Each structure stands twice: as C-alpha cells, then as structure tokens.
Amino acid sequence: MFFRISDIIAVDTDSLRLFVMAADRLNISAAGRELGLAPAVASARLAKLEQELGVELLRRTTRKVSLSLDGADFLPYAREILAQADAGRAALGGTGAGPKGTLRFAAPSSFAQLHIMPLLPEFHEEYPDLTLDLRLSDTRFDAIEGSFDLALRSGPLTDSSLKGRKLADDTRILCAAPAYLDRRGMPQTPTDLSGHDLIAWGNLEPRELVNAQRETALLDPASMTCRTILDDGDAQREATLAGAGLSMNSLWNVAGEIARGRLVRILPEWKMNDRSVLWLIYPRTNVLTPKTRVFMDFLIGNLGNRSEWSE
Numbered sequence: 001m002f003f004r005i006s007d008i009i010a011v012d013t014d015s016l017r018l019f020v021m022a023a024d025r026l027n028i029s030a031a032g033r034e035l036g037l038a039p040a041v042a043s044a045r046l047a048k049l050e051q052e053l054g055v056e057l058l059r060r061t062t063r064k065v066s067l068s069l070d071g072a073d074f075l076p077y078a079r080e081i082l083a084q085a086d087a088g089r090a091a092l093g094g095t096g097a098g099p100k101g102t103l104r105f106a107a108p109s110s111f112a113q114l115h116i117m118p119l120l121p122e123f124h125e126e127y128p129d130l131t132l133d134l135r136l137s138d139t140r141f142d143a144i145e146g147s148f149d150l151a152l153r154s155g156p157l158t159d160s161s162l163k164g165r166k167l168a169d170d171t172r173i174l175c176a177a178p179a180y181l182d183r184r185g186m187p188q189t190p191t192d193l194s195g196h197d198l199i200a201w202g203n204l205e206p207r208e209l210v211n212a213q214r215e216t217a218l219l220d221p222a223s224m225t226c227r228t229i230l231d232d233g234d235a236q237r238e239a240t241l242a243g244a245g246l247s248m249n250s251l252w253n254v255a256g257e258i259a260r261g262r263l264v265r266i267l268p269e270w271k272m273n274d275r276s277v278l279w280l281i282y283p284r285t286n287v288l289t290p291k292t293r294v295f296m297d298f299l300i301g302n303l304g305n306r307s308e309w310s311e
C-alpha cells in the first residue's frame with residue numbers, strides 16, 4: 001500500500017499513538033484506557049484515522065483485533081512519526097518530564113536473563129514512566145521488520161540499514177565440567193579435541209580457533225561426537241554443567257561458572273576467531289528518541305567494558 005506524505009502529515013499524533021498502542025496490544029479498548037479514552041471514543045478515533053487514510057488498519061471481529069496488511073505496512077511509519085515528534089519535543093525542553101511511553105527491545109534470551117533482568121528494578125526506579133516491552137529469543141531476529149526501538153545483537157555490524165553502539169566484547173571459548181574432564185581427559189592441543197563429545201550448534205559447520213600468536217586451528221564437529229545439538233545459550237550452559245560434553249560459549253554466559261569452579265576452560269590460550277561484539281542497534285532511519293537513548297546509556301553504563309567478558 002502506498003501512503004501519500006500529505007495524508008500522513010494531516011493525521012494528528014494522538015490518533016497515531018492510539019493506533020500504535022492498539023497494534024502492539026491487539027486490543028483497542030486497552031490502548032484507549034491507557035490513553036484515558038473510553039472504548040467507544042477509542043474505536044471512533046481509530047475509525048476516523050482509517051477514513052482519513054482511506055484504508056483499514058485493524059480488522060475487528062467479536063473475538064479479536066488483528067493488523068490488516070495495510071496496517072502492518074503503515075505501522076513503521078506511525079512509529080517513526082511519533083519518534084520524530086517525541087524527539088522534537090525533547091529538543092525543545094518538552095514538558096520537563098522524563099522519558100515516557102513504551103520501548104520495544106529485542107535481545108537474546110540467555111544474555112537478558114543473566115544480565116538485564118537483574119537491572120530492571122534499578123531502571124524502573126530511575127525512569128518510572130517508561131514501560132519495557134522485551135522480546136527475548138536466542139533465535140536471530142530482524143530489527144526493522146519487528147519494529148523494535150532497540151535490539152541487542154552479537155556479531156559484526158554489517159547491515160547498512162542499522163546503526164549501533166558497542167556494548168561489550170563477545171569472546172567465545174571452549175569449556176567443560178570437571179566431571180566430564182575427569183572421565184574423558186583434558187585436551188592439551190586443538191588436535192586433541194578429536195573424538196571428544198561436543199554440545200554442538202545448529203549448522204555443525206567448522207569454526208576457527210586463534211591464539212595470541214595469531215596461529216589458527218579448526219574446531220570441526222565432524223571429527224567429534226555430537227549427540228546434543230542446541231540453539232539456546234542457557235540450555236547449552238546447563239548441559240555443559242551436567243557433563244554432557246564440552247561446548248563453545250560466550251564468556252558472558254559462563255564467566256561466573258568458571259570463577260566458581262563449576263566449569264573449566266578448555267585450551268585457555270585459544271578462542272573463537274570470529275571477532276564477535278555485542279551491539280545495541282536501531283534502524284538507521286529512526287530518530288534516537290529520549291526513551292531509546294536513556295535505555296542504551298543505562299545498559300552501557302552497567303554492562304559495558306566488562307573485563308571478565310574480553311581478553
């Protein structure tokens with residue numbers, strides 16, 4: 001669906017905010033209540049918005065509300081207009097109130113549970129008018145298609161449609177439980193990995209190891225015994241703790257267990273040669289709104305430059 005700029009500019013931001021909240025909640029009445037509107041008033045306002053744009057944004061039945069195809073196309077534009085308006089008010093001093101609204105944030109579940117969830121009380125105390133809508137999954141996501149304000153991603157920042165700030169290094173190492181090593185022995189060189197049990201990653205492709213002298217070696221699942229394949233960081237750590245085999249893990253995921261002696265680093269002079277970094281990313285076209293900026297600064301202030309996560 002093609003939206004004319006003149007049609008969008010003519011729409012008031014209150015109606016856009018109502019639409020975005022209704023789309024997020026798939027509930028018009030709940031969105032209206034949050035904005036201080038009676039259900040009938042909220043429905044009438046959305047109907048007027050649809051009339052002005054000449055499309056149906058939300059499909060209503062007696063049982064549920066869902067986004068139409070046009071509504072899904074229009075939603076990123078509505079978010080962007082609201083972001084621009086909020087940023088403009090903030091630049092002019094706004095009302096003097098702190099950031100408010102809902103921030104949509106996507107992150108790997110393993111990292112969020114270990115390191116972000118414990119920080120939530122402090123963040124909410126500092127920013128009581130901000131709601132965090134957290135979408136947590138170790139599965140790769142699309143920050144733009146998902147209409148996220150901010151997302152945490154591990155890896156090189158190669159997508160030209162995204163901007164980002166580094167949160168921390170994401171050094172990846174090999175480790176195993178003491179019980180497993182007592183049973184199977186400690187590998188002394190990369191070639192000793194052959195035949196060991198490996199808690200593997202989904203695609204089973206070989207990974208390159210590198211040491212401080214920039215020598216490289218290959219970690220090849222084909223030369224090892226792979227009875228367990230996982231795509232979840234927490235499950236991988238727990239399987240390693242249980243002695244199911246050795247595994248490749250991010251230091252942020254296992255540093256605490258290594259410090260407590262529950263896991264042992266394998267080949268400590270070697271690490272994965274992937275130059276992986278934890279990035280806080282957002283769509284390049286988005287204005288960095290006050291709510292996004294404060295959450296980004298909060299995460300970097302609390303989790304950035306952690307020495308135990310890098311080498």
